[in-house]
Amino acid sequence: MVSIFFKKGDPFDLDHWFTPPPINEGAYDVVGRDDRSIHFRKSMHLRNYSGTEFDLEVNILRAHITPNERGRLVLEITGKRQALESGLSTVREMGVEIQPLAQDVRWHEERCTHCTACLSVCRTRALDVKRPEMVVSFTRDRCIACELCIPVCPYQAMEVLF
Numbered sequence: 797m798v799s800i801f802f803k804k805g806d807p808f809d810l811d812h813w814f815t816p817p818p819i820n821e822g823a824y825d826v827v828g829r830d831d832r833s834i835h836f837r838k839s840m841h842l843r844n845y846s847g848t849e850f851d852l853e854v855n856i857l858r859a860h861i862t863p864n865e866r867g868r869l870v871l872e873i874t875g876k877r878q879a880l881e882s883g884l885s886t887v888r889e890m891g892v893e894i895q896p897l898a899q900d901v902r903w904h905e906e907r908c909t910h911c912t913a914c915l916s917v918c919r920t921r922a923l924d925v926k927r928p929e930m931v932v933s934f935t936r937d938r939c940i941a942c943e944l945c946i947p948v949c950p951y952q953a954m955e956v957l958f
């Protein structure tokens with residue numbers, strides 16, 4: 797995982813950037829795994845360029861990093877609202893694009909036959925069924941974009957856009 801920080805007062809150049817040790821050093825806890833994914837978690841205390849301190853819990857849900865170090869991380873970050881907003885603002889100022897995960901996951905309701913094949917793989921119950929009617933629904937806010945539902949859906953009703 798790569799993250800770029802600067803000490804207070806240092807210029808924004810290649811000689812002065814660093815990655816805070818809690819991000820790159822020491823083990824992350826493995827809190828879940830299956831055939832296609834692994835889920836890490838770590839709590840950390842960080843201080844940014846303006847001196848703001850963050851107590852954050854970071855879950856790395858997915859990571860795609862290309863050889864030229866462009867890529868996308870899917871993170872779940874928990875902490876106090878002020879620390880989160882400040883942290884996201886700092887990362888945006890560094891040119892990193894941030895977007896809510898919910899925008900990237902689509903349930904094509906018109907394709908869904910309510911076969912329920914996806915329910916057994918959706919651990920967050922983003923895909924759920926109302927009984928006894930057996931009507932499947934998708935709750936976007938619960939979805940962590942793990943993609944486990946993609947290969948099991950016979951009708952391509954689920955789509956993850958990255």
Ligand code: SF4
Binds near residue numbers: 920945946954
């Ligand atoms: S990607 Fe699919 S299986 Fe994973 S949480 Fe979202 S709806 Fe559930």
Ligand code: SF4
Binds near residue numbers: 908911
């Ligand atoms: S597997 Fe696909 S078609 Fe079946 S209930 Fe889930 S989303 Fe709908």
